[in-house]
Amino acid sequence: xxxxxxxxxxxxxxxxxxxxxxxxxxxxxxxxxxxxxxxxxxxxxxxxxxxxxxxxxxxxxxxxxxxxxxxxxxxxxxxxxxxxxxxxxxxxxxxxxxxxxxxxxxxxxxxxxxxxxxxxxxxxxxxxxxxxxxxxxxxxxxxxxxxxxxxxxxxxxxxxxxxxxxxxxxxxxxxxxxxxxxxxxxxxxxxxxxxxxxxxxxxxxxxxxxxxxxxxxxxxxxxxxxxxxxxxxxxxxxxxxxxxxxxxxxxxxxxxxxxxxxxxxxxxxxxxxxxxxxxxxxxxxxxxxxxxxxxxxxxxxxxxxxxxxxxxxxxxxxxxxxxxxxxxxxxxxxxxxxxxxxxxxxxxxxxxxxxxxxxxxxxxxxxxxxxxxxx
Amino acid sequence: xxxxxxxxxxxxxxxxxxxxxxxxxxxxxxxxxxxxxxxxxxxxxxxxxxxxxxxxxxxxxxxxxxxxxxxxxxxxxxxxxxxxxxxxxxxxxxxxxxxxxxxxxxxxxxxxxxxxxxxxxxxxxxxxxxxxxxxxxxxxxxxxxxxxxxxxxxxxxxxxxxxxxxxxxxxxxxxxxxxxxxxxxxxxxxxxxxxxxxxxxxxxxxxxxxxxxxxxxxxxxxxxxxxxxxxxxxxxxxxxxxxxxxxxxxxxxxxxxxxxxxxxxxxxxxxxxxxxxxxxxxxxxxxxxxxxxxxxxxxxx
Numbered sequence: 001x002x003x004x005x006x007x008x009x010x011x012x013x014x015x016x017x018x019x020x021x022x023x024x025x026x027x028x029x030x031x032x033x034x035x036x037x038x039x040x041x042x043x044x045x046x047x048x049x050x051x052x053x054x055x056x057x058x059x060x061x062x063x064x065x066x067x068x069x070x071x072x073x074x075x076x077x078x079x080x081x082x083x084x085x086x087x088x089x090x091x092x093x094x095x096x097x098x099x100x101x102x103x104x105x106x107x108x109x110x111x112x113x114x115x116x117x118x119x120x121x122x123x124x125x126x127x128x129x130x131x132x133x134x135x136x137x138x139x140x141x142x143x144x145x146x147x148x149x150x151x152x153x154x155x156x157x158x159x160x161x162x163x164x165x166x167x168x169x170x171x172x173x174x175x176x177x178x179x180x181x182x183x184x185x186x187x188x189x190x191x192x193x194x195x196x197x198x199x200x201x202x203x204x205x206x207x208x209x210x211x212x213x214x215x216x217x218x219x220x221x222x223x224x225x226x227x228x229x230x231x232x233x234x235x236x237x238x239x240x241x242x243x244x245x246x247x248x249x250x251x252x253x254x255x256x257x258x259x260x261x262x263x264x265x266x267x268x269x270x271x272x273x274x275x276x277x278x279x280x281x282x283x284x285x286x287x288x289x290x291x292x293x294x295x296x297x298x299x300x301x302x303x304x305x306x307x308x309x310x311x312x313x314x315x316x317x318x319x320x321x322x323x324x325x326x327x328x329x330x331x332x333x334x335x336x337x338x339x340x341x342x343x344x345x346x347x348x349x350x351x352x353x354x355x356x357x358x359x360x361x362x363x364x365x366x367x368x369x370x371x372x373x374x375x
Numbered sequence: 376x377x378x379x380x381x382x383x384x385x386x387x388x389x390x391x392x393x394x395x396x397x398x399x400x401x402x403x404x405x406x407x408x409x410x411x412x413x414x415x416x417x418x419x420x421x422x423x424x425x426x427x428x429x430x431x432x433x434x435x436x437x438x439x440x441x442x443x444x445x446x447x448x449x450x451x452x453x454x455x456x457x458x459x460x461x462x463x464x465x466x467x468x469x470x471x472x473x474x475x476x477x478x479x480x481x482x483x484x485x486x487x488x489x490x491x492x493x494x495x496x497x498x499x500x501x502x503x504x505x506x507x508x509x510x511x512x513x514x515x516x517x518x519x520x521x522x523x524x525x526x527x528x529x530x531x532x533x534x535x536x537x538x539x540x541x542x543x544x545x546x547x548x549x550x551x552x553x554x555x556x557x558x559x560x561x562x563x564x565x566x567x568x569x570x571x572x573x574x575x576x577x578x579x580x581x582x583x584x585x586x587x588x589x590x591x592x593x594x595x596x597x598x599x600x601x602x603x604x605x606x607x608x609x610x611x612x613x614x615x616x617x618x619x620x621x622x623x624x625x626x627x628x629x630x631x632x633x634x635x636x637x638x639x640x641x642x643x644x645x646x647x648x649x650x651x652x653x654x655x656x657x658x659x660x661x662x663x664x665x666x667x668x669x670x671x672x673x674x675x676x
Binding site: 004005007008009011012015016019020209210211213214215216217218219220221 | 427429449452453455457459460461462463464465466467468472475476477478479480481482484521
């Protein structure tokens with residue numbers, strides 16, 4: 001299938017890419033930028049929540065409770081206040097997220113067995129709020145169990161074990177490090193964004209300059225023109241995939257447990273869909289700006305519905321159904337499973353089949369629209 | 376008899392309600408240089424695009440080199456060269472890279488042939504210049520080189536000289552004649568009257584209709600009925616008013632410092648006395664040669 005006509009287009013395309021610093025920067029630097037942004041800033045691991053304490057008890061018992069919160073690693077006690085107005089001001093200014101109020105009779109009621117403390121949470125950031133809430137509950141529960149055990153042993157009885165204990169095992173990502181989840185996603189995002197934008201603009205640029213008309217009057221066939229225009233971006237897509245994998249692995253410690261061959265194969269399948277979207281956008285747009293907008297129109301909803309930022313399981317039923325029409329959804333499942341779980345083809349075969357279908361349909365539709373004619 | 380290179384019968388193209396090309400008919404013989412004269416938007420480009428299979432005809436048919444323009448456009452494309460209005464050059468590539476690329480697309484990887492084309496269009500020595508740094512005249516030559524890289528026997532040139540300075544235009548026409556001598560048939564569109572004079576035959580197009588197609592000499596003879604007079608009078612504007620109202624005058628037009636009057640009946644003396652009676656100064660009235668501009672303006676009425 002390789003002939004001199006396709007080769008001429010590919011060579012010309014690379015000449016142009018290497019002569020345009022902006023495109024080159026987009027290809028090489030964009031993935032690194034996104035990788036570091038998402039690897040660091042988009043982390044959902046909540047740690048070091050700022051905590052304010054209003055300790056009205058000021059006893060050994062209340063200080064022990066505070067130590068228990070400190071030990072949990074999630075909270076940093078940054079402020080100590082003496083009134084409702086003071087902590088209200090701290091929450092309003094955003095200086096603190098969590099306030100722990102220990103009542104004056106804490107030590108007395110602790111002995112009676114019905115001590116209460118108040119936890120005030122800033123719920124405006126749902127992620128931080130939820131983490132603080134569940135951690136605070138866990139710390140409280142663990143601490144009361146500990147006190148109960150101490151009291152019973154003081155009374156000379158054997159400490160009873162808890163009636164039910166849930167022991168947890170986290171597989172694949174024991175620290176629940178969100179980079180493990182995000183970085184494979186960046187591969188999917190780069191492959192869908194950069195490649196589709198570049199293909200759409202490179203084809204539309206030929207239309208703007210009038211060179212497409214000159215190409216159409218040569219004996220080159222439509223499929224040769226399409227292949228010649230797309231293959232350079234397939235190669236660049238793979239280079240970017242390796243770039244992200246290497247940085248993800250060496251810098252962020254993301255494991256690569258699955259087979260390299262499968263990663264390449266499935267990435268290639270996914271590239272078919274995103275290049276097809278670029279090609280389709282190029283047939284709908286007349287200027288490079290229009291092409292960019294069209295690609296964005298396809299890509300933005302896809303990113304949000306693919307499960308990249310928000311879990312699909314948490315979406316309303318209707319959007320869950322829509323997400324089945326999004327190739328990135330399947331690719332994200334595949335690449336996460338391949339990298340983190342190290343699964344084989346059998347575990348991802350339905351996703352692979354979905355990618356093949358999408359690739360063929362999108363590419364086919366785009367190629368049919370892309371005819372060697374002007375009207 | 377040798378088959379004509381281009382045969383066009385009732386060729387029509389509509390864009391919605393607008394008729395861009397309206398039932399035109401013509402033939403071009405091998406080795407001819409045929410000009411296609413008309414203002415912008417008269418349907419010249421649309422005609423060429425249909426002949427190359429870039430646009431589908433709404434009606435009528437045409438063959439190029441014996442092939443149907445729509446059903447067998449790939450056969451045609453392999454054998455003809457096309458130079459479009461927008462010079463189809465990659466700005467970020469050099470002269471040689473542009474030619475090598477288009478050559479490759481035609482399946483020509485022979486470096487000697489690329490060099491020959493480079494030489495033919497006079498760009499030898501500028502192989503490694505980025506085309507965005509070149510003058511319009513050079514870009515025009517490169518664009519012609521791209522159309523010639525596969526050595527076609529038929530060449531479509533769509534407004535090849537628009538935006539090019541007069542010296543470069545003259546040089547370009549010399550090149551066209553060189554090609555024609557080598558047996559290449561050329562169909563060239565232009566809106567420059569003087570360029571149309573260089574063509575063996577000229578078609579005059581307006582509002583999608585082909586008004587006439589003949590040699591410049593025959594066009595002048597058959598379209599201009601009567602004589603052309605060059606009237607030097609003052610003031611010119613008053614002269615136009617008076618002569619236009621004169622019975623038997625076909626057309627009066629301004630031409631620099633004098634008027635061009637086309638008439639079959641009115642004689643020199645009659646014009647002289649009419650203008651003098653109206654109080655105009657008449658310097659001289661001379662018999663002039665009809666030009667293609669006269670033909671065009673007469674047809675366009």
